[in-house]
Amino acid sequence: MDDRTSGVDVRAPIELRSFCVSEENGFVLTDPLTDLPEYYCAWMDLATNLTHLVQTHQLRGRVTEMPLLSAHYLKGHRELRLAHLALGIIAMGYVWQEGQDRPAKVLPKALAVPYCAVSKMLDLPPILVYADCVLANWRLRNSDGPMEIENMDTLFTVPGGDSGKGFFLVSLLVEQAACLGLQGVATVMNSMLAHDVVGIQEALAVIEDSIRRMREVFKLMHKYVDPMLFHNTVRIFFMGWRDNPSLPDGMWYEGAREEPLHLFGASASQSSSIQCFDQLLGVQYSDKNGFFMRSMRAYMPPRHRQLIDTLSSRPQLRPYVLSSASPKLRCAYNSCVSALVDLRCFHLNTVVRYITVPGSRARGASCPFSGAKAVMDMQGTSSTKALPFLKSMRDDTKLALIMGQ
Numbered sequence: 001m002d003d004r005t006s007g008v009d010v011r012a013p014i015e016l017r018s019f020c021v022s023e024e025n026g027f028v029l030t031d032p033l034t035d036l037p038e039y040y041c042a043w044m045d046l047a048t049n050l051t052h053l054v055q056t057h058q059l060r061g062r063v064t065e066m067p068l069l070s071a072h073y074l075k076g077h078r079e080l081r082l083a084h085l086a087l088g089i090i091a092m093g094y095v096w097q098e099g100q101d102r103p104a105k106v107l108p109k110a111l112a113v114p115y116c117a118v119s120k121m122l123d124l125p126p127i128l129v130y131a132d133c134v135l136a137n138w139r140l141r142n143s144d145g146p147m148e149i150e151n152m153d154t155l156f157t158v159p160g161g162d163s164g165k166g167f168f169l170v171s172l173l174v175e176q177a178a179c180l181g182l183q184g185v186a187t188v189m190n191s192m193l194a195h196d197v198v199g200i201q202e203a204l205a206v207i208e209d210s211i212r213r214m215r216e217v218f219k220l221m222h223k224y225v226d227p228m229l230f231h232n233t234v235r236i237f238f239m240g241w242r243d244n245p246s247l248p249d250g251m252w253y254e255g256a257r258e259e260p261l262h263l264f265g266a267s268a269s270q271s272s273s274i275q276c277f278d279q280l281l282g283v284q285y286s287d288k289n290g291f292f293m294r295s296m297r298a299y300m301p302p303r304h305r306q307l308i309d310t311l312s313s314r315p316q317l318r319p320y321v322l323s324s325a326s327p328k329l330r331c332a333y334n335s336c337v338s339a340l341v342d343l344r345c346f347h348l349n350t351v352v353r354y355i356t357v358p359g360s361r362a363r364g365a366s367c368p369f370s371g372a373k374a375v376m377d378m379q380g381t382s383s384t385k386a387l388p389f390l391k392s393m394r395d396d397t398k399l400a401l402i403m404g405q
C-alpha cells in the first residue's frame with residue numbers, strides 16, 4: 001500500500017517544533033517582544049494608551065493624524081506578531097470607539113496600508129485575532145518569577161478595566177495548559193506508526209490530564225472577569241465585520257483594498273489546541289459547525305493551521321481503536337473524549353454566565369424594539385448564534401465516544 005499522498009510522507013514522525021509549537025507553552029508565543037523599533041512609536045503609543053484614548057473619544061482623531069509608516073523595517077516573526085497585535089488593537093478601538101451601534105466603516109490609509117502589509121507577511125487576516133490578543137499579548141512582571149496570573153500582565157488591553165486583562169490572561173493560561181496534551185497528540189500519532197499500543201494508551205492519559213487541567217484553569221475566569229463588564233464593554237472590541245448587522249457591508253481598508261472585507265472578530269474558536277484534540281479524537285463536526293470551525297483556521301498562524309491539516313491527513317486514531325482488541329486502549333480513548341465533552345460543557349456554562357445572562361439584563365434595561373441589538377446580545381464575538389452552536393459542538397464531541405465492548 002502506498003503511504004504517500006500528494007507528496008506528504010504520512011510515515012514521518014510529527015515534530016511539534018516544526019509547527020512552531022513550543023515544549024513549555026504549546027501554541028502560546030514564547031517570550032513575545034514588548035516593544036517595536038523607535039520608527040514605529042506612533043503605533044505603540046496609540047496601542048499602549050488605547051483604553052484612555054477610546055474612553056475620551058480621542059482615538060479616531062489620533063489615528064487620522066498618524067503618519068503612514070512602511071512595514072518593511074519590521075524584522076523577524078516576533079516583531080511582525082507584535083506589529084499585528086498593536087495594529088489590531090488600534091483597529092478595534094478605532095471601529096468601536098463610539099459603541100456597537102456606531103462603528104467606523106472605513107479604516108484610514110495610515111492604519112489600513114501597513115496593517116494589510118503586515119498581515120500578508122504573516123499570512124493572517126487584517127483583523128485582531130486570538131493569536132494576537134491572547135497568544136502574543138503577555139509578559140512576566142518579574143522575569144524570574146513563574147508564569148502565573150499574579151506575575152503576568154498584558155502588553156495591551158481594551159476598555160473594561162481589569163476584566164479585559166483577566167480575559168486575555170486566563171485564556172492564555174488555558175491555552176498553555178494544553179501544552180502537554182499537544183505533546184501527547186504527537187506521541188499518539190507517532191506510536192500509531194510504530195503500532196505501540198501501550199505508547200498510545202499512555203499518551204492518551206497525558207492528553208486527558210491536560211484537557212482536565214484546561215478546565216481547572218478556565219475556572220479562573222470567574223475570579224478575574226466580571227460578566228457585566230465583559231458583556232457590555234470588553235466583548236464589543238472583539239466584534240468583527242462579517243455577518244454583523246452593524247456593519248452589513250463589511251469594512252473598507254482605505255488605500256489597501258479595492259473591495260470591503262468581511263472578517264470574523266477575535267474568538268477562542270480560533271484556538272488551534274482544541275481543533276488538534278478534535279482532529280486526533282476523530283470528532284466529526286456536523287455540516288454547519290464544520291463550516292465555521294474550518295473558517296476559523298484561516299485566523300490561525302499558518303504553521304498552527306498546518307498541524308491540524310497534518311493530523312487530518314494521517315492514519316486516524318478512532319478507526320484504529322475500533323479495530324483494536326485492547327479494552328484498555330478503548331477506555332483511554334473514551335476518557336479523553338469525555339474530558340473534551342466536560343470542557344465543552346464547562347465552556348457552555350461560562351457562555352451562559354458571560355453572554356446570555358448579561359444579554360437578557362441589557363435587553364430588559366433597554367428599548368424592547370431595539371431589534372438589531374437584541375440579536376447581537378445573544379451572539380458571541382464572531383456572530384454565530386452562540387448557544388445552539390456550542391451545544392451542537394458538545395453533541396458532536398459526544399458522538400466520538402465508542403460504545404459497547
Ligand code: HEM
Pocket residue numbers: 170171174175218221225230266267268269270271274344347350351354355379380381382383384386389390393394
Ligand atoms: C468568558 C469566557 C468565554 C466566553 C464568553 C466564550 C464565548 C464563546 C462563544 C460565544 C463562542 C461561539 C463562537 C463565537 O462567537 O466566536 C465560543 C466558541 C469557542 N470558544 Fe469560547 N468563550 C470564552 C472562553 C474560551 C476559552 C478560555 C477557550 C479555550 C481556549 C474557548 C474556546 C472556544 C472554542 C474552541 C470555541 C469553538 C466552539 C467549540 O469548539 O466548542 N473559549 N466561545
